[in-house]
Amino acid sequence: GAGVSQSPSNKVTEKGKDVELRCDPISGHTALYWYRQSLGQGLEFLIYFQGNSAPDKSGLPSDRFSAERTGGSVSTLTIQRTQQEDSAVYLCASSLTASSYEQYFGPGTRLTVT
Amino acid sequence: GENVEQHPSTLSVQEGDSAVIKCTYSDSASNYFPWYKQELGKRPQLIIDIRSNVGEKKDQRIAVTLNKTAKHFSLHITETQPEDSAVYFCAARSPLRGNEKLTFGTGTRLTIIP
Numbered sequence: 001g002a003g004v005s006q007s008p009s010n011k012v013t014e015k016g017k018d019v020e021l022r023c024d025p026i027s028g029h030t031a032l033y034w035y036r037q038s039l040g041q042g043l044e045f046l047i048y049f050q051g052n053s054a055p056d057k058s059g060l061p062s063d064r065f066s067a068e069r070t071g072g073s074v075s076t077l078t079i080q081r082t083q084q085e086d087s088a089v090y091l092c093a094s095s096l097t098a099s100s101y102e103q104y105f106g107p108g109t110r111l112t113v114t
Numbered sequence: 115g116e117n118v119e120q121h122p123s124t125l126s127v128q129e130g131d132s133a134v135i136k137c138t139y140s141d142s143a144s145n146y147f148p149w150y151k152q153e154l155g156k157r158p159q160l161i162i163d164i165r166s167n168v169g170e171k172k173d174q175r176i177a178v179t180l181n182k183t184a185k186h187f188s189l190h191i192t193e194t195q196p197e198d199s200a201v202y203f204c205a206a207r208s209p210l211r212g213n214e215k216l217t218f219g220t221g222t223r224l225t226i227i228p
Binding site (some may be wrong): 033035041044048055058059092098099101102103104105106108 | 115120146148150155156158159160163165167197205207209214215217218219220221
């Protein structure tokens with residue numbers, strides 16, 4: 001079946017603008033995770049969802065970042081008033097449930113803030 | 115929270131030789147340790163994982179060992195091939211409800227020299 005998909009694949013935005021990134025998990029996967037990967041860096045956890053609820057928002061870098069998931073499927077990550085340090089690849093992953101171990105990653109959205 | 119350290123940050127080996135990447139973790143409750151391979155511009159791909167009730171797991175040329183007492187685990191690649199060149203990430207995961215996220219190491223860039 002289809003894997004995790006993300007859109008857009010690339011996004012260039014001006015500093016101060018808002019952006020929305022979308023993640024469509026594997027069908028039937030109830031847990032969804034957002035990570036950020038800065039150039040040449042590791043993966044930084046942002047937030048995860050089990051169903052529509054987010055048990056752990058501890059990784060969100062600031063209150064400019066928010067995420068939602070409705071209907072237990074698609075999730076959007078919103079960054080308000082983007083800053084240059086927000087430039088990174090934003091990766092989404094899903095797993096069958098939050099207690100399942102294997103996470104499968106999407107291709108990521110490369111965000112560039114100019 | 116969990117902290118994962120990974121060494122070395124870069125590793126070059128001759129084709130056919132073995133490569134070893136090591137990680138340590140801080141949270142003794144962590145019970146799942148995956149390894150991801152990320153080729154340039156691609157998504158991370160799960161290549162092997164180990165759970166805390168096992169000391170070693172092997173899949174063809176790839177093996178992972180876990181020492182729970184010392185809180186470290188290692189990835190071993192034997193008979194390396196050029197297609198093994200990539201960045202490898204280790205990760206650790208707690209089983210505690212509400213804390214079911216992966217904490218990643220900072221990555222090892224492996225280069226196989228033909």
